[in-house]
Amino acid sequence: MLFPAEQILKSIRREVNQLHATTGGALEGSSVQALNVALNLLDAREAGGLAALAAQRQTLLDCLDQIQSRLGAESLAIAGLRASIAAAQAQTALPKAEADWRGIAAQAQDLAAQLAASTDIPAPIRDLIKDDFVAWECADLQTQLGAAATVPGEDVEITQARWANYLRDRYAEPGLEVTRFKSLAGGFGKQTYLFDVQGQALDGAYVIRRDLVVTLFDNDCHRIETEYELIRAAFALGFPAPDALWLDTEHKLLPGGHFIVMRRAPGVAGGSIFAAQTTVPQNLVEVLAGIMARLHTLPPLLELGHLTESISPELWHLPLNEAVRRYLLSWRELFLREPHLPSPALMAMFGWLLDHIPDSAGTPALLHGDIGFHNFLLDDGKLSAVVDWEFGHIGDPAEDLAYVRNTLGEQIDWEAFLAAYRAAGGPEVSPEQLHFFQIWGHLRNACASNMVSAKLYAGQVDDLKGIVLPHRYIPQFMQAAQALIRKG
Numbered sequence: 001m002l003f004p005a006e007q008i009l010k011s012i013r014r015e016v017n018q019l020h021a022t023t024g025g026a027l028e029g030s031s032v033q034a035l036n037v038a039l040n041l042l043d044a045r046e047a048g049g050l051a052a053l054a055a056q057r058q059t060l061l062d063c064l065d066q067i068q069s070r071l072g073a074e075s076l077a078i079a080g081l082r083a084s085i086a087a088a089q090a091q092t093a094l095p096k097a098e099a100d101w102r103g104i105a106a107q108a109q110d111l112a113a114q115l116a117a118s119t120d121i122p123a124p125i126r127d128l129i130k131d132d133f134v135a136w137e138c139a140d141l142q143t144q145l146g147a148a149a150t151v152p153g154e155d156v157e158i159t160q161a162r163w164a165n166y167l168r169d170r171y172a173e174p175g176l177e178v179t180r181f182k183s184l185a186g187g188f189g190k191q192t193y194l195f196d197v198q199g200q201a202l203d204g205a206y207v208i209r210r211d212l213v214v215t216l217f218d219n220d221c222h223r224i225e226t227e228y229e230l231i232r233a234a235f236a237l238g239f240p241a242p243d244a245l246w247l248d249t250e251h252k253l254l255p256g257g258h259f260i261v262m263r264r265a266p267g268v269a270g271g272s273i274f275a276a277q278t279t280v281p282q283n284l285v286e287v288l289a290g291i292m293a294r295l296h297t298l299p300p301l302l303e304l305g306h307l308t309e310s311i312s313p314e315l316w317h318l319p320l321n322e323a324v325r326r327y328l329l330s331w332r333e334l335f336l337r338e339p340h341l342p343s344p345a346l347m348a349m350f351g352w353l354l355d356h357i358p359d360s361a362g363t364p365a366l367l368h369g370d371i372g373f374h375n376f377l378l379d380d381g382k383l384s385a386v387v388d389w390e391f392g393h394i395g396d397p398a399e400d401l402a403y404v405r406n407t408l409g410e411q412i413d414w415e416a417f418l419a420a421y422r423a424a425g426g427p428e429v430s431p432e433q434l435h436f437f438q439i440w441g442h443l444r445n446a447c448a449s450n451m452v453s454a455k456l457y458a459g460q461v462d463d464l465k466g467i468v469l470p471h472r473y474i475p476q477f478m479q480a481a482q483a484l485i486r487k488g
Helices: 005-019 031-071 076-088 094-117 123-143 160-171 224-236 282-296 313-317 320-337 344-355 397-408 414-423 431-457 464-487
Strands: 177-184 190-198 204-211 244-248 259-263 365-367 376-379 382-386 393-395
Touching: 031 076, 031 094, 031 123, 031 464, 076 094, 094 123, 094 344, 123 344, 123 464, 160 177, 160 190, 204 224, 224 244, 224 259, 282 365, 282 382, 282 397, 282 414, 320 344, 320 393, 320 431, 344 431, 344 464, 365 397, 397 414, 397 431, 431 464
Parallel strands: none
Antiparallel strands: 177 190, 190 204, 204 259, 244 259, 365 393, 376 382
């Protein structure tokens, strides 16, 4: 029970107000899915109340019993957490009991971080403790799924009429017409609009990619200003990134987040974040492998300078394992300093990752960071563009390869894919590297999803899709990572 009921209700009311203007549908990331999860949580709260919280506390006590048996003795931190749980048992007011539970979860997070970093505990024991935290947290989040009007804020939605006025003002062309305008649903970090325009200065099909008013998290290239610079640099070198035409950080006629405008590449997205929609033909496998090899063998983009913490001149020349270590630490530090939902499992998993960074040959390369069919545009079976570069950074090429492995699953002949990647000039990667970065790919998604959800919890955003993440996607991500660790 991490989310306050009043924030859930506020967000539900926002969605209900917009449902009449949408087609709806039980799609991943849709408003319909978000409403179903939210209503289930409210139903479970009403039905379970204090008894459900008592059951949650007991499952954490069971987890602590297991951890204590692995350590052979009870630490002061475990004893302190037990005391907090015991004190919470006497609470009879549900809102206060829920607040106490969030504090207990934060205390469990601190315990997990302490145990994961302890050099006094053998690595095999720390691995088992990490397993305990992941199993507990995933089960806890999933188990929780069991008509007043909102106060309107500033209207920052882009409409067809507002966009037409913006373009006419930008180009001083009163006769310019926007003939088609569509908002794309499903994204968590950006707003995306498609539009067609007829005019002298601008004519054709285009895409708007826009920041939210509230930045969900600020690293990699999540700010549209940095994503714009990265995709322009990649496009200039011949990589099939979008053709970004302009960046607008003023947009006085369109209050809200900053945005970029790009030419629309032909085709449609090839799949979801979890899998390709269809079996991938071998010729497309070879195209994908060749494009990834091109990306990973681009020369250092020194012209980007100190674009972000993860794209800066010194990173191009570091040993790969050091570049990876810095990147993992930067994500862990970002998570801890930004608003987040308490997660002992994430702290335990970060500890495992930092213990198991592969010692890899080669040099750092430019990575897309979120490469897969969910970010591929396919036109008649051919790749036309790789989009959404907000996770772009410098790192180990195996990270991108592993992310493809995660998103494509068994839809491709993996050995043939790797052979085509190497034949196209891609660097050698070891099975250990791929395994490590498959785990990191899932954990990174869980970490990012957690921070997005925290914005909803804090009332900084009211997009109800954020409530889907901790109860549907985060357990899937962490369980997938855990399965890979156990597989070895």
